[in-house]
Each structure stands twice: as structure tokens, then as C-alpha cells.
Amino acid sequence: MSNSTKSGLTRRGLLGGLGAGAGVMSLAALTPVQAALLPEPETSESYDLVVIGSGLAGCAAALEAALGGAKIVVLEKASQARMGGNSFLAGGSFSLPISDTAEAHAHYVEDYDKYTLGRGNTEIFALMAEHIHRDVAWLQENGIEVLPAVDRPPNRVSTATVAPGSFAGMPVLFRRMRARLEELGVKFAFDTKARQLIMDEAGAVVGVRAVGRQGVADYRGRSVVIATGGYAGNTQLLEAYSDPNAGALMVRGIKHATGDGLLMAQGAGAGLKGMGGLMALHIAAVDGVETAAGQPAAVVPYAVSINREGRRFVDESLGYVSHGKAVLNQPGQMTTLVFDQSIRDSVAEGVISTFNRLGLTVHQADTLEELAGIVGLPAEQFAQTVEAFNAAVDNGAAPGANPPKRTLASRIETAPFYAFSPLVPGITLTFGGIMINESAQALEADGRVIPGLFAAGEGAGAVFFQDYIGGGSMTNCLVMGRIAGREAAA
Ligand SMILES: Cc1cc2nc3c(=O)[nH]c(=O)nc-3n(C[C@H](O)[C@H](O)[C@H](O)COP(=O)(O)OP(=O)(O)OC[C@H]3O[C@@H](n4cnc5c(N)ncnc54)[C@H](O)[C@@H]3O)c2cc1C
Structure with a gap:
């Protein structure tokens, strides 16, 4: 031209x-x-x-x-x-x-x-x-x-x-x-x-x-x-x-x-x-120190995300940007991403090895109560949330959970249990x-x-x-x- x-x-x-x-x-x-x-x-x-x-x-x-x-x-x-x-x-x-x-x-x-x-x-x-x-x-x-x-x-x-x-x-x-x-x-x-x-x-x-x-x-x-x-x-x-x-x-x-x-x-x-508006921002929940590579995007849709009060707040299967934006409105603007051994085996191995390479902690415990203690969440509410979520899982979805999860839902039931925590929102890119x-x-x-x-x-x-x-x-x-x-x- x-x-x-x-x-x-x-x-x-x-x-x-x-x-x-x-x-x-x-x-x-x-x-x-x-x-x-x-x-x-x-x-x-x-x-x-x-x-x-x-x-x-x-x-x-x-x-x-x-x-x-x-x-x-x-x-x-x-x-x-x-x-x-x-x-x-x-x-x-x-x-x-x-x-x-x-x-x-x-x-x-x-x-x-x-x-x-x-x-x-x-x-x-x-x-x-x-x-x-x-x-x-x-x-x-x-x-x-x-x-x-x-x-x-x-x-x-x-x-x-x-x-x-x-x-x-x-x-x-x-x-x-x-x-x-x-x-x-x-x-x-x-x-x-x-x-x-x-x-x-x-x-x-x-x-x-x-x-x-x-x-x-x-x-x-x-x-x-x-x-x-x-x-x-x-x-x-x-x-x-x-x-x-x-x-x-x-x-x-x-x-x-x-x-x-x-x-x-x-x-x-x-x-x-x-x-x-915030519609113009890509926001993801990430580790507060290793903000670039310390991000578990691939695990988010499969895990449950739990706030400081011990409650779920978003359909995790919508993906890591919806999740990141939802964290903006949570107490303390932070969350804990919880998953079990089955999820680790199917999708989390890559993220865990990145966290290990960066020297970031991937929390692990044999019981959910113990995990709640390690990451500092109210144990009783946390247990109730996971229990209610597990009970709502039906054929890969959890429509009756609060909030509902439309797909990629699996019970958090196979020990050991894991958490990325705390995760905080950060801008990845502008649109x-x-x-x-x-x-x-x-x-x-x-x-x-x-x-x-x-x-x-x-x-x-x-x-x-x-x-x-x-x-x-x-x-x-x-x-x-x-x-x-x-x-x-x-
Ligand atoms: C941690 C992180 C992980 C990401 N991972 C992915 C991913 O896996 N997949 C994906 O699709 N997206 C990912 N993104 C988003 C993606 O990386 C960016 O949107 C993309 O790389 C932007 O590329 P770009 O070439 O437009 O700009 P950039 O790569 O940012 O390059 C712009 C360059 O222009 C230079 N510059 C700016 N102003 C001037 C000036 N006045 N004069 C001269 N030079 C100037 C800057 O210094 C910079 O070097 C990630 C973003 C981050 C922060």
C-alpha cells in the first residue's frame, strides 16, 4: 500500500x-x-x-x-x-x-x-x-x-x-x-x-x-x-x-x-x-508473589473455589477469567482453589510442577478438615460447603449446588486433598x-x-x-x- x-x-x-x-x-x-x-x-x-x-x-x-x-x-x-x-x-x-x-x-x-x-x-x-x-x-x-x-x-x-x-x-x-x-x-x-x-x-x-x-x-x-x-x-x-x-x-x-x-x-x-469498564480487563486469580506463572488456570474449571468465609461463590466451569473477576467481590479479595487426587491426576499435574519449580506451596492434607486448618478457612463451614457440593454432583454437573455448576463437576472425595491458596486477582491483559x-x-x-x-x-x-x-x-x-x-x- x-x-x-x-x-x-x-x-x-x-x-x-x-x-x-x-x-x-x-x-x-x-x-x-x-x-x-x-x-x-x-x-x-x-x-x-x-x-x-x-x-x-x-x-x-x-x-x-x-x-x-x-x-x-x-x-x-x-x-x-x-x-x-x-x-x-x-x-x-x-x-x-x-x-x-x-x-x-x-x-x-x-x-x-x-x-x-x-x-x-x-x-x-x-x-x-x-x-x-x-x-x-x-x-x-x-x-x-x-x-x-x-x-x-x-x-x-x-x-x-x-x-x-x-x-x-x-x-x-x-x-x-x-x-x-x-x-x-x-x-x-x-x-x-x-x-x-x-x-x-x-x-x-x-x-x-x-x-x-x-x-x-x-x-x-x-x-x-x-x-x-x-x-x-x-x-x-x-x-x-x-x-x-x-x-x-x-x-x-x-x-x-x-x-x-x-x-x-x-x-x-x-x-x-x-x-x-471492568469488561475491558482480563483478570485472573493468581499467587500474590509469582503473579505471572503462579496461576492455576487449567485447574479452575474442575476445582471448587472457596472464599474466606468457607463458601463457594462462582461456577468454576465458566473459566479462569470469570473466576478471577468473581474474586474481586469476595471478602479480602482472595480465594482458595480446592481439588482432590482424581483432579490432580486428570488435569493438575502441569500446574503443580510449575508451582513446584517456582518454589510455591501447593497445600496438601489427608482430610478436608486438616486442609481447612492449613489454609486458614473456617473448618465447619468449609466442610459443609464441600459436602453440599458433593451431594449436588450428578453426572458431571451440579445444577443444585450453590452456586450451580453447569459442567466439569466431580466430587471432592479422593484423598489426599490439595489447595492453591491464597489466590488474589490481578490484571493479565487489557482488551x-x-x-x-x-x-x-x-x-x-x-x-x-x-x-x-x-x-x-x-x-x-x-x-x-x-x-x-x-x-x-x-x-x-x-x-x-x-x-x-x-x-x-x-
Ligand atoms: C503473565 C502473563 C501470562 C500470559 N499468558 C498468556 C498465554 O499463555 N496465552 C495468551 O493468549 N495470552 C497470554 N497472556 C496475554 C499475552 O501475553 C499478551 O496479551 C500478549 O503477549 C501481548 O503481546 P503484544 O505483542 O501485543 O504486546 P507485548 O508483548 O506486551 O509487547 C509490547 C512491546 O512494546 C513495547 N513498547 C510499548 N510502548 C513502547 C514505545 N512507546 N516505544 C517502544 N516500545 C514500546 C513494550 O516495551 C513491549 O516490549 C499472558 C499475559 C501475562 C501478563
């Missing part, structure tokens, strides 16, 4: 209206407010494509474009040692349709639609379904090993994790990814924070003004891909958009996920979507972001394309809403990152 014009341009008048009017290369190249803040730098480098952010979406965009022969720079505000953003910290699971058939694609999209209350981005779910099997194979062709997919009932979705396994694979992915990108001639500028998009007089984005160790520099390109992740580290955005108290929530990932790309895109006229179309082009609020500007990953597309099925964000980053790289370099 050419940078110069796409729709006979309309933004020219807008910029004029805002008071610009000087020469193309200097002040008028930026919005007036931006131009007032950073001086015109002496250093300016030229590329085909400038990618902002070295996480999964940014790397996928850069790799796709580099394989097509484009000259690329990746700007990353963190140091070299902290390449990869939240993607580096991730469990490393991609969600996939359970097979690569039209029927399985449709089921995948339906399940994501259901989880996101019909307010997620169905067009992007469809792209994820269509591309992810091929895109995982593409990672493998580029030297990144991914383990075979495992089905994740009750959803019609499977997950495939980067080798060697959960919370161990992403550092390996980034080592290989960086080597592969450098082999293809991609330049990385670490410790370099993108501060402003540069626009030409036609309103197209033609580069990025950034601040690095050497001071201010311009990185010019025919296109720019914003892949700066989410805004869980930006207290001001959380308080303004999500909830006045959201700034106090624990953040599981990097604290420098401050929504810079969203704000830069907004400065260039892009619309934002899906930012309002709101830059409006984009199916080609990952950034859009103004009225749907107009902003020439030269693309966005992908957590901070683009408002892909999810309220809830999400695990592995969806990495799938979105890979699929939309590749699309952004291909379209931006075209």
Missing part, C-alpha cells in the same frame, strides 16, 4: 483546521501539540517499515515483512534483556480450532463470541480461526518448536504451547525469533521509546519520532506498525476508563505496558474501542484498543483508514470483551501481527 494517499485524503483539512500550515518536513509533519514538545532531531533513518514494540505481535509483523524483503527497524523502549514485553512472560499457549476444518473454525468463532457476550471482534475471531493452524506451522518453519495441541473442554478450542512447555517456552521463542530476524537484516533499536507518529501533509503516517540513548531521532518508513501491547501499567488510563479503583489492582505483567501506542495513534486521529480493519489498518472513529498506520496485538482491534478463552491473545497477536506485517510492507 502506498503511504501517500488512500482515500483522496480528508485529513489534510483537519490538520489545517488544527492550526498546522508550515513545511512538510518539520512542524506540519506532526500534530501541533506533538510538534510543540519534541524538537526536530538531527538524526533520521529511513526504512520500508517501522515496527513499534518487540512483543509477539511486533515480531510476527517484522518477520512476515522481512521474509517479503522489506527493510525494517523494530523500536523497543525496554532494554535488550527485556525484549518481548508481556509476550515474554506469557504461558505461551495459542488457542486453535480443534481441527483445521470449516466446521471447527465455526465452532471456535461461536465459542469466542459466546465468551465475549457477542461484543468481541467477530471478524478477528474468524481470521484467528482461519489462520492460526498455518501460523503455528509458520513459527515452526522459522525454528520455533510448538508442542502438540490439547483439547480444552468445555470449549471447542484446543491450545498449543511453545516448547518446552507452560511458562518456559516464550524466552526460547524470543531467542530464536531475534536470531531469525537479525539473520534477515532486521534492525533492533532497544532503549528507544517511540513518542510521536510523524505525518505528512496528506495526513499519512510516515515515521516515528523516538527518544533513545542518543536523544531524539526520527525513523522514517512507508508504513508504521504499532505493536506496543496493552495499558495494564497505566494507572491513569485504568482509572479513567476501567474503574476509579482499577489503578490499585495488581498487574501480572510488565509495568511498562502503558498504552503508548494507543495514545500515539489517537494523536494521529485513530479511534479507540472497548476501553470502558480495549486502536480501531483496525481486517487488514490491520488503523481507523479513525468514523471508520476512515489512516494511511500508513497499522496496529496489531493486545492494543488493537478490541478483540475481547468481558471474558476470553485462554490462548486467545497470543493467537490474535500472531495472526494479526503477520497480517499487519504483510499489508504494511505491501
Whole structure:
């Protein structure tokens, strides 16, 4: 796509209206407010494509474009040692349709639609379904090993994790990814924070003004891909958009996920979507110290979750995000996830070995009373709750339990008994972001394309809403990152 014009341009008048009017290369190249803040730098480098952010979406965009022969720079505000953003910290699971058939694609999209209350981005779910099997194979062709997919009932979705396994694979992915990108001639500028998009007089984005160790520099390109992740580290955005108290929530990932790309895109006229309320946050109940890997998501749907008063409070089978949000409303905002040996044998072994590797305690006792004592819950109420739940289990569900459990219910009866406790809510990712179309082009609020500007990953597309099925964000980053790289370099 050419940078110069796409729709006979309309933004020219807008910029004029805002008071610009000087020469193309200097002040008028930026919005007036931006131009007032950073001086015109002496250093300016030229590329085909400038990618902002070295996480999964940014790397996928850069790799796709580099394989097509484009000259690329990746700007990353963190140091070299902290390449990869939240993607580096991730469990490393991609969600996939359970097979690569039209029927399985449709089921995948339906399940994501259901989880996101019909307010997620169905067009992007469809792209994820269509591309992810091929895109995982593409990672493998580029030297990144991914383990075979495992089905994740009750959803019609499977997950495939980067080798060697959960919370161990992403550092390996980034080592290989960086080597592969450098082999293809991609330049990385670490410790370099993108501060402003540069626009030409036609309103197209033609580069990025950034601040690095050497001071201010311009990185010019025919296109720019914003892949700066989410805004869980930006207290001001959380308080303004999500909830006045959201700034106090624990953040599981990097604290420098401050929504810079969203704000830069907004400065260039892009619309934002899906930012309002706690519906825009992914919250999971996790260990309070090891907030990243100390999370038992795979066990939640099968276990019983019990609050400080000794009572259940949520249908655990709805998944770990519904569960995490429900914990927000519990006394002390904490919970204890209880399961028995049968559940351990069927689904919990992987999580237990991660907890062991991290040195986190997995509580264990021969009786439920003893377990209640160890984790500090009122023993009598705890026993009553488990007893009532067990009595309500019927054929894999517990419709008569309080609250009911619609599926994946099994009696907690086979000693020894286990608990992850205490678990507290933390923000995993943010759902709101830059409006984009199916080609990952950034859009103004009225749907107009902003020439030269693309966005992908957590901070683009408002892909999810309220809830999400695990592995969806990495799938979105890979699929939309590749699309952004291909379209931006075209
Ligand atoms: C602990 C944890 C576990 C997770 N596990 C999973 C999982 O298993 N599966 C799943 O689907 N999702 C998971 N997620 C969510 C998922 O990891 C993220 O949504 C996804 O990795 C975001 O990727 P991204 O490329 O959009 O952004 P990121 O990976 O966050 O990368 C953005 C990069 O942009 C850089 N940047 C930001 N602003 C600027 C700027 N102004 N200039 C230059 N650089 C900038 C940042 O420093 C960062 O390196 C997890 C999240 C967390 C926190």
C-alpha cells in the first residue's frame, strides 16, 4: 500500500483546521501539540517499515515483512534483556480450532463470541480461526518448536504451547525469533521509546519520532506498525476508563505496558474501542508473589473455589477469567482453589510442577478438615460447603449446588486433598484498543483508514470483551501481527 494517499485524503483539512500550515518536513509533519514538545532531531533513518514494540505481535509483523524483503527497524523502549514485553512472560499457549476444518473454525468463532457476550471482534475471531493452524506451522518453519495441541473442554478450542512447555517456552521463542530476524537484516533499536507518529501533509503516517540513548531521532518508513501491547501499567488510563479503583489492582505483567501506542495513534486521529469498564480487563486469580506463572488456570474449571468465609461463590466451569473477576467481590479479595487426587491426576499435574519449580506451596492434607486448618478457612463451614457440593454432583454437573455448576463437576472425595491458596486477582491483559480493519489498518472513529498506520496485538482491534478463552491473545497477536506485517510492507 502506498503511504501517500488512500482515500483522496480528508485529513489534510483537519490538520489545517488544527492550526498546522508550515513545511512538510518539520512542524506540519506532526500534530501541533506533538510538534510543540519534541524538537526536530538531527538524526533520521529511513526504512520500508517501522515496527513499534518487540512483543509477539511486533515480531510476527517484522518477520512476515522481512521474509517479503522489506527493510525494517523494530523500536523497543525496554532494554535488550527485556525484549518481548508481556509476550515474554506469557504461558505461551495459542488457542486453535480443534481441527483445521470449516466446521471447527465455526465452532471456535461461536465459542469466542459466546465468551465475549457477542461484543468481541467477530471478524478477528474468524481470521484467528482461519489462520492460526498455518501460523503455528509458520513459527515452526522459522525454528520455533510448538508442542502438540490439547483439547480444552468445555470449549471447542484446543491450545498449543511453545516448547518446552507452560511458562518456559516464550524466552526460547524470543531467542530464536531475534536470531531469525537479525539473520534477515532486521534492525533492533532497544532503549528507544517511540513518542510521536510523524505525518505528512496528506495526513499519512510516515515515521516515528523516538527518544533513545542518543536523544531524539526520527525513523522514517512507508508504513508504521504499532505493536506496543496493552495499558495494564497505566494507572491513569485504568482509572479513567476501567474503574476509579482499577489503578490499585495488581498487574501480572510488565509495568511498562502503558498504552503508548494507543495514545500515539489517537494523536494521529485513530479511534479507540472497548476501553470502558471492568469488561475491558482480563483478570485472573493468581499467587500474590509469582503473579505471572503462579496461576492455576487449567485447574479452575474442575476445582471448587472457596472464599474466606468457607463458601463457594462462582461456577468454576465458566473459566479462569470469570473466576478471577468473581474474586474481586469476595471478602479480602482472595480465594482458595480446592481439588482432590482424581483432579490432580486428570488435569493438575502441569500446574503443580510449575508451582513446584517456582518454589510455591501447593497445600496438601489427608482430610478436608486438616486442609481447612492449613489454609486458614473456617473448618465447619468449609466442610459443609464441600459436602453440599458433593451431594449436588450428578453426572458431571451440579445444577443444585450453590452456586450451580453447569459442567466439569466431580466430587471432592479422593484423598489426599490439595489447595492453591491464597489466590488474589490481578490484571493479565487489557482488551480495549486502536480501531483496525481486517487488514490491520488503523481507523479513525468514523471508520476512515489512516494511511500508513497499522496496529496489531493486545492494543488493537478490541478483540475481547468481558471474558476470553485462554490462548486467545497470543493467537490474535500472531495472526494479526503477520497480517499487519504483510499489508504494511505491501
Ligand atoms: C503473565 C502473563 C501470562 C500470559 N499468558 C498468556 C498465554 O499463555 N496465552 C495468551 O493468549 N495470552 C497470554 N497472556 C496475554 C499475552 O501475553 C499478551 O496479551 C500478549 O503477549 C501481548 O503481546 P503484544 O505483542 O501485543 O504486546 P507485548 O508483548 O506486551 O509487547 C509490547 C512491546 O512494546 C513495547 N513498547 C510499548 N510502548 C513502547 C514505545 N512507546 N516505544 C517502544 N516500545 C514500546 C513494550 O516495551 C513491549 O516490549 C499472558 C499475559 C501475562 C501478563
